[in-house]
Amino acid sequence: KAGVTQTPRYLIKTRGQQVTLSCSPISGHRSVSWYQQTPGQGLQFLFEYFSETQRNKGNFPGRFSGRQFSNSRSEMNVSTLELGDSALYLCASSLGGVELEAGELFFGEGSRLTVL
Amino acid sequence: GNSVTQMEGPVTLSEEAFLTINCTYTATGYPSLFWYVQYPGEGLQLLLKATKADDKGSNKGFEATYRKETTSFHLEKGSVQVSDSAVYFCALRTSGTYKYIFGTGTRLKVLA
Numbered sequence: 001k002a003g004v005t006q007t008p009r010y011l012i013k014t015r016g017q018q019v020t021l022s023c024s025p026i027s028g029h030r031s032v033s034w035y036q037q038t039p040g041q042g043l044q045f046l047f048e049y050f051s052e053t054q055r056n057k058g059n060f061p062g063r064f065s066g067r068q069f070s071n072s073r074s075e076m077n078v079s080t081l082e083l084g085d086s087a088l089y090l091c092a093s094s095l096g097g098v099e100l101e102a103g104e105l106f107f108g109e110g111s112r113l114t115v116l
Numbered sequence: 117g118n119s120v121t122q123m124e125g126p127v128t129l130s131e132e133a134f135l136t137i138n139c140t141y142t143a144t145g146y147p148s149l150f151w152y153v154q155y156p157g158e159g160l161q162l163l164l165k166a167t168k169a170d171d172k173g174s175n176k177g178f179e180a181t182y183r184k185e186t187t188s189f190h191l192e193k194g195s196v197q198v199s200d201s202a203v204y205f206c207a208l209r210t211s212g213t214y215k216y217i218f219g220t221g222t223r224l225k226v227l228a
Contacts, residue, residue: 004159031214042220043160043205056215090159096214105152105216107159 004108025093122219139206
């Protein structure tokens with residue numbers, strides 16, 4: 001069973017540009033979450049999608065957005081990049097039914113974004 | 117709001133030493149608690165979990181007990197190996213939501 005796949009793995013952008021990151025969840029998983037990981041802040045929750053709807057949102061500015069497609073694949077977009085957006089962006093998938101299972105997250109290896 | 121506090125790292129131990137990584141939480145309701153591990157260059161993977169008070173999660177020699185009275189979920193292992201070197205994250209998920217709160221992570225380095 002294939003794991004969570006994130007693309008691209010590494011990318012370098014300059015301030016003011018925008019970036020789109022992609023995540024393909026494990027087959028059958030309907031929930032996709034995004035996290036920003038930095039050395040000082042640990043993992044910060046960005047948002048979570050289930051069946052193409054944003055179900056939860058973290059405390060990030062509107063420059064950070066996402067969407068989920070009918071096949072459960074998800075993308076996140078960051079516009080007007082700032083130096084502080086440099087981070088490892090992790091995607092996690094899960095079955096999505098909060099009442100059905102204890103909610104294990106399966107993480108991808110991440111997309112490492114460097115903003116110059 | 118909900119939060120997770122982990123002990124600061126790095127933690128450096130000799131092989132076969134006893135490991136404790138402290139984790140305390142603040143949450144409304146009855147959260148589920150997790151420990152995730154991140155090996156170098158990889159994403160996080162679930163190590164163990166507990167869904168209600170007094171539950172003990174265990175895996176690969178690691179254990180953690182859900183203590184509601186002290187709002188803690190400390191990670192322990194009786195004898196660490198070099199291969200346990202990684203970053204360990206404590207996390208909670210409040211019931212009825214799919215939003216996880218992670219601690220800042222504790223880096224463990226085990227020396228041969």
